[in-house]
Amino acid sequence: MELDLELLSTVQLVPPSPFSQNGQELLPEVLEDFLREVHRHGIRVVLPGAGTGEFHSLSSTEVVSCVRATRNAIGREGIVVAPIGLGVSHALETGKGAIEVGADALLIMPPVHPYLSDEGVRDYFQYLMKRLPKPFLVYKKGPYPSDTLLEELGETDQFIGVKYAVNDLDAFTRFASRVEGRMGLYCGTAERFAPFFHLAGATGYTSGAGNLCPRLTLALHEALSEHRFQDAMRLLSILRPIEDARARSSDSYNISLLKAGLRLLGRDFGPPRPPQRQLTDEEVREIKKFLEPILEAEAALGR
Template sequence: MYKDFKEALKGINAINITPFDERKNIEWDLLSKNIDFLLENDIKAIYPGGNTGEFYSLTVDEVKKVTKFVVEHVNGRAKVIAGIGYDYKTASELARYAEDIGADGVMIHQPLNPFMLENGLVEYYREISGSTTLPVVLYVRQKIITINVLKEVLQIPNVIGVKYAINDLLSFAEIVQEVNEDIVWICGSAEMWAPFFFMAGAEGFTSGLINVDIKRSAQMLKALKGMQFQEAMKIWKEVRPFEELRAKHDNGNNVSVVKEAMKQIGLSNGIVRAPIASLTDEEVNELRNTLVNWGLITEILT
């Protein structure tokens, strides 16, 4: 069941940006350019409304509009997995909307409620997954989403993938070994962690870098699929400065680095919404040097 959808997850899961104009409204022309860039480079799984797409900076209405725009623009050329979240009623509404407009699947964002228990999480995921017939991917970022929670939730028929973004490889390996369901495990911490997660059982990885540079992400995937881990680590060394800059300030730079890099190579304008903020001048220069080293631009600022 969901065979084609699962195959799309076993690769690069592209989290596209949500571009804004100077007034912080959605810039649809730049979103179109972003999606075209991904499609032209044969990306098979695209996630509007992901964290790199600033999901929590968008209103519910904007999430719907972005999802609809991407679904229509992709027009069947890739699988579109819509980010959904907030309270379970809103997430369920977003899931039904995604199904109605022709999305291929949904990804349930990490719950933000400060008070959570295992049985409450199971109910949360059951309610949302039960609101749609689309395949569901879980986005796991918090240790409260334990192996006990996953064992129960992954028995739901349409929950078929897990984007795992807790950088605890021992826990991840244990969960992969313990959960016997036919699940696609995705490294949710991008290229920086992909080689290590693949060793522990991941079959795909998410990427924000893919909005900037297809080449290195594709090379890493090819190396990992071929179990050429030495080659994968060479690419890892190249992308490490970019990903470490994204991880700075407790991941506060995550989106800003991607958008600034796109600005520097002419793919977007770099504008983010609060509470995300633009990079410092020093960080802009550091990023520029990385892009120069990759051959994407030519000028180094000092």
């Protein structure tokens, strides 16, 4: 059940999930072909079907299909972290299927149930961990699970890390100092916040922008790891328009923008499924305009 945490200390790519034009059919072969390309550019950790992959719009079978396509694409060199969540039966079915097709670890997605408490979330986590024999990470995006519960869970070898997606740097700094060395800590809010989480103790971060510019975001992570913070902030300034645009209107452009950008690169991932935002023609033109210099910088790194 061991997984070398050093392997997770990098850019953790969250790819969109590709659909047919009516949004009904998942196209795992499109995902597999795309991930082969980004793997060649250096991406080594992938979270297929997670938040940016429209987890809440996918069936358990579809999540497993994304995991299988990812495993096929990146081979044994890379790390595949499969998302699980929603109801217990859905989480178990997804987790078992993901393990069967080669997931290295499981990521418990943020609970979306009403009336949450640490006591209930603890029961949920422990139930899943007891029945799914893989390392676990937790995606923290709200008050539950609390940092206190995460510390408690970190006492077990099976619980290996946190995707911390609450932008309270003071709370994260205090949490990181208390759990130092006991679990992996990763910024869950991508490039905009990655440098600041890194200073506070994170060693990697999840990325959606890496789908459009994998070389740039890998260079950003390398600069952070080598404490070249001026270079890191310069690279962030290049990437930042993607993240700023995705964050508009309560992050509702998160998935739609990436799918539009991939289409401009010749990678048609189809439309996002409702209730995700559909883009207007004017918005697509705007995206194309601000992406041009970013994609030029990405291509220059390739040369």
